[in-house]
Amino acid sequence: MLSSALTFAIACFALALLLNLWRLATAPSMPDRILTVDTMVINIIALIVLYGAQTGTTTGLDIAMLLAMTGFVSTIAFCKFLLRGGIIE
Amino acid sequence: MSLAVEILISALLVIGGGFGLIGSLGLLKLRDGMQRLHAPTKATTVGVGASLIAAALATYAQTGTATWQGVMIAAFLFLTAPLSGLMLAKAHRHLSQPKLPVTGTAAPWAGEIPPKR
Numbered sequence: 001m002l003s004s005a006l007t008f009a010i011a012c013f014a015l016a017l018l019l020n021l022w023r024l025a026t027a028p029s030m031p032d033r034i035l036t037v038d039t040m041v042i043n044i045i046a047l048i049v050l051y052g053a054q055t056g057t058t059t060g061l062d063i064a065m066l067l068a069m070t071g072f073v074s075t076i077a078f079c080k081f082l083l084r085g086g087i088i089e
Numbered sequence: 090m091s092l093a094v095e096i097l098i099s100a101l102l103v104i105g106g107g108f109g110l111i112g113s114l115g116l117l118k119l120r121d122g123m124q125r126l127h128a129p130t131k132a133t134t135v136g137v138g139a140s141l142i143a144a145a146l147a148t149y150a151q152t153g154t155a156t157w158q159g160v161m162i163a164a165f166l167f168l169t170a171p172l173s174g175l176m177l178a179k180a181h182r183h184l185s186q187p188k189l190p191v192t193g194t195a196a197p198w199a200g201e202i203p204p205k206r
Contacts, residue, residue, distance in 0.1 A: 002090075002147065005099035009140055012106030016113035016133075023117050031181040032122055038173055039116060039129040042166065046109060046137040049159060050102075053144035056151060061158035068162055072169040079176035083183050 006054050013046045034078050041071030090150045098150070101143035108136030122181050130174035138163045 017040060024036045045064045052060035115128025145159035189198055 001099050002095050002102075005102040006147075009102040009106035009109075009143075012110040013136075013140075016109045019110075019113040019117050023113075029122060029181070029184065031177050031184065032125060034180070035126065035129060035177050036116065038177075039113060039133055042129070042133050042137050043109060043113070045162065045166075046105070046140045049141055049144045049162070053147045056148075058148065058156050058158070061156060061162070065158055065162050065165070068165050068169075072165075072173060075173040076176055079173075079180045082180040083176075 003054075006050060010047065010050050010054070013043050013050065017043045017047070030082060031079075034075060034082075038071060038075045041067060045071075094146070094150050098143050098146050101139045101146070105136045105138070105140030105143060108132045108139065110136075112136060122185070123178065126174055126178055126181070130170050130177075134166055134170040137166060141166075 020036050020040045020043065024033060024040070027033045027036055045067055048060040048064045048067070052058060109132075112128045112131070112133030115132060116125055119125045119128060141159045141163040145156060148159075149155050192198060
């Protein structure tokens with residue numbers, strides 16, 4: 001039961017990543033693209049952690065934490081760039 | 090691993106995968122830019138949080154060693170999702186410039202560029 005639930009969750013997040021790619025290709029404005037890339041980072045974090053749970057390794061957790069921090073900082077920096085035309089005021 | 094723990098982890102995994110899929114589907118299907126902010130900042134955060142807690146529980150139940158990185162990533166994502174949502178809303182409002190009602194005070198709307206003195 002646990003392995004099939006893991007497979008279901010991995011399939012859901014993979015499908016979500018494909019839907020995000022579609023949104024990224026057809027996004028109408030710049031904040032939509034930033035939002036889509038932020039969502040893609042979150043889905044990739046979930047995929048890394050679920051893959052680690054399936055294979056029984058914990059190496060992916062460090063990668064996921066680094067990816068979470070990088071994704072958050074890049075989202076904030078891109079929004080600051082759109083708001084003010086510069087990142088550091 | 091006992092049956093109750095297995096049912097709990099499986100339910101968390103199914104909830105997490107479903108919410109992650111709903112978040113991306115909402116990002117694709119909602120009409121307005123401001124409406125599209127709702128789906129990833131709420132549904133996807135819940136989905137990834139449930140998945141991270143389920144993965145941490147599964148690792149603890151299988152190997153017997155607790156790893157706190159999963160719970161820490163979940164806490165970090167729950168802290169940062171509202172902040173990135175706020176910044177994205179400010180960027181969207183700044184770029185689209187809708188007509189807003191007056192605030193009634195001397196202060197402008199949050200995120201509005203104050204006029205040069």
